[in-house]
Amino acid sequence: MYRQLANSGYRNHVAAMAPRVASLAESGQLDALVALERIGTQLSFSRNEEIYTEGDSTECWYKIISGTVRICKLLADGRRHITEFCFSGDGFGFDGARERVFSAEAVGDVIVMRFSRKATEQMIDQNPALARMLRETMLHDLTNVYNRLLLLGRMTATERVATFLIELFERCDRKKTIVVPMSRNDIADYVCLTIETVCRVLSTFKRDGIIAIPNAHSVELRDSEALEELAEA
Amino acid sequence: MYRQLANSGYRNHVAAMAPRVASLAESGQLDALVALERIGTQLSFSRNEEIYTEGDSTECWYKIISGTVRICKLLADGRRHITEFCFSGDGFGFDGARERVFSAEAVGDVIVMRFSRKATEQMIDQNPALARMLRETMLHDLTNVYNRLLLLGRMTATERVATFLIELFERCDRKKTIVVPMSRNDIADYVCLTIETVCRVLSTFKRDGIIAIPNAHSVELRDSEALEELAEA
DNA sequence: CGCCAGTTTGACCAAGATCAACGCAAGTGG
DNA sequence: CCACTTGCGTTGATCTTGGTCAAACTGGCG
Numbered sequence: 001m002y003r004q005l006a007n008s009g010y011r012n013h014v015a016a017m018a019p020r021v022a023s024l025a026e027s028g029q030l031d032a033l034v035a036l037e038r039i040g041t042q043l044s045f046s047r048n049e050e051i052y053t054e055g056d057s058t059e060c061w062y063k064i065i066s067g068t069v070r071i072c073k074l075l076a077d078g079r080r081h082i083t084e085f086c087f088s089g090d091g092f093g094f095d096g097a098r099e100r101v102f103s104a105e106a107v108g109d110v111i112v113m114r115f116s117r118k119a120t121e122q123m124i125d126q127n128p129a130l131a132r133m134l135r136e137t138m139l140h141d142l143t144n145v146y147n148r149l150l151l152l153g154r155m156t157a158t159e160r161v162a163t164f165l166i167e168l169f170e171r172c173d174r175k176k177t178i179v180v181p182m183s184r185n186d187i188a189d190y191v192c193l194t195i196e197t198v199c200r201v202l203s204t205f206k207r208d209g210i211i212a213i214p215n216a217h218s219v220e221l222r223d224s225e226a227l228e229e230l231a232e233a
Numbered sequence: 234m235y236r237q238l239a240n241s242g243y244r245n246h247v248a249a250m251a252p253r254v255a256s257l258a259e260s261g262q263l264d265a266l267v268a269l270e271r272i273g274t275q276l277s278f279s280r281n282e283e284i285y286t287e288g289d290s291t292e293c294w295y296k297i298i299s300g301t302v303r304i305c306k307l308l309a310d311g312r313r314h315i316t317e318f319c320f321s322g323d324g325f326g327f328d329g330a331r332e333r334v335f336s337a338e339a340v341g342d343v344i345v346m347r348f349s350r351k352a353t354e355q356m357i358d359q360n361p362a363l364a365r366m367l368r369e370t371m372l373h374d375l376t377n378v379y380n381r382l383l384l385l386g387r388m389t390a391t392e393r394v395a396t397f398l399i400e401l402f403e404r405c406d407r408k409k410t411i412v413v414p415m416s417r418n419d420i421a422d423y424v425c426l427t428i429e430t431v432c433r434v435l436s437t438f439k440r441d442g443i444i445a446i447p448n449a450h451s452v453e454l455r456d457s458e459a460l461e462e463l464a465e466a
Numbered sequence: 467c468g469c470c471a472g473t474t475t476g477a478c479c480a481a482g483a484t485c486a487a488c489g490c491a492a493g494t495g496g
Numbered sequence: 497c498c499a500c501t502t503g504c505g506t507t508g509a510t511c512t513t514g515g516t517c518a519a520a521c522t523g524g525c526g
Contacts (some may be wrong), residue, residue: 073379076465079387083379096372102379125365128358135357135364138371139329145378146306146316146335153385153425154312157514184473192386197514199474216473216522232309390482417505427483432506449491449505 040113045106052093053103060114061094067110068181072189073102082190085182087171107182152192160191161201162231165211169221177220184216205230273346278339285326286336293347294327300343301414305422306335315423318415320404340415385425393424394434395464398444402454410453417449 042065045051051062051069062069064086071092072082083102086092093104094117124131151163164187172178180187188195205211210227212220221227275298278284284295284302295302297319304325305315316335319325326337327350357364384396397420405411413420421428438444443460445453454460 073383075383075387081383081387083382094372096369096376101376121365124368125361128361128364131361131364131368132354132358135368135371136329138368138375139327142371142375142378143329143334145375145382149316149378149381149385150306150308150314152382154308154314194515195473196475196516200514203474416503428505429484429507430482433482436506 039119040115043112043114045110045112047106047108049106049110051104051106051110051112052100054100056100058093058095058098058100059117061091061117061120062104062112062114063091064088065111065113067112068107069104069110069112070107070182070186070190071102071104080189081192082186085186085190107186157193157197157201158204158230159232160193161187161198161205162227164191165205165219165221166227166231168219169224174224177214177218180217180219272352273348276345276347278343278345280339280341282339282343284337284339284343284345285333287333289333291326291328291331291333292350294324294350294353295337295345295347296324297321298344298346300345301340302337302343302345303340303415303419303423304335304337313422314425315419318419318423340419390426390430390434391437391463392465393426394420394431394438395460397424398438398452398454399460399464401452402457407457410447410451413450413452 040063045067054073066088068088069086069090069092070082071084071086072080074080085107093100095101124134151160155163168178168180169175182190184195184198188198191198193201202211202213205227206213208226210221210223210230212222214220273296278300287306299321301321302319302323302325303315304317304319305313307313318340326333328334357367384393388396401411401413402408415423417428417431421431424431426434435444435446438460439446441459443454443456443463445455447453
């Protein structure tokens, strides 16, 4: 049984849940909806602040204006798991259960819009096209999670980190140099490795000239072919 | 990189996709829908037969009348992953994309009802309550997958197999002795371990008096407390 | 300047994969 | 009815990956 403790900085809050409706918002289609219901409230959170925790009611959902949010769960023995990172433009917190099963925390400083779930639901009820769109988005997200299952179940440390980097680069329109907003610990808890292993793999990539690491929070892609090769699957 | 090949018996079909809408059908609520649209076709498949493969169109979805179905994905290097098992009463194949990303195969002999996706969609469009129900079911399933992420990312071999057994027992109304329809290989590909490790863990459970294994395809629960203990999380 | 949080690197260890052999029951064909 | 095959399942010996423990490094910041 592994002992990896959730990293020191975090409060001992328990878990809370938030399946992702990211691509929904990403697609820009939801913006129509958002425009319709003018009931959003803007909120800001600072680094490591909790947006919600397990047990909180699920009566609202959020859309990120700027910053990065991590959706995570703390296990009884202190192990932490990050189910996903949400970036600017993503939506999150559109949950199934009545209570949060995961928690949402600000990775750095974050600004979000908060919307009433009930109002949104009513709006969707009155608009079958919107409902269908939402359904498709959710199915799409479901497929993504199934791919993550594959990642966690079958992939080696190298493949996991390579895949993670590629995800990041794709999010940033394949820019050569990107800012990595989250800590090594966050990355580790996301791909289910220890922080040491993440570091070692990154160092290997650097040594092999696949990436450069100007500073701990930015990565420059040097050889994308090699990286894709390593991520394979 | 692991070498575990998908077990010999299976054709070299590629992957195809099917997020699960299991609880939807489970709940019995969908039966209303099914009753409404009398357009289902009954089909049977024999052991290891393919119901659909990657690339097939997603114009229908299925509900299991009897038997067990595995939804799986084959990686390029031969590694196989089973995303889920669907049992009698479950629905599957209600997919997001246009083409299947996973494949569905009969574990043993299976009888299913096949429904038109388009007709179902139209019906849902005309019934907001149904749409909302479906949405909730999907969110619920999403939560389940997130829990599986945790299983694959963070749990030891013992915890995985224990959890798998508990799942099985719960599906069977906690009967003392259950039939395990799938092969050891299927179990291994579901919990992402090798077949050898699955065997060893089962043997340990047997040795410790937690379960009895009258024959390879049935398991008797002897000490449910101990089993739950081992699954923890 | 020294502290502190986060990162990196190294030495060692254990869980589980790999390789290999054997067991066992269900066909199959003579 | 009995060899022979075939497909799983089980068990053992060994090796690899990645976890654990520990120590050093780095870049802010009071």
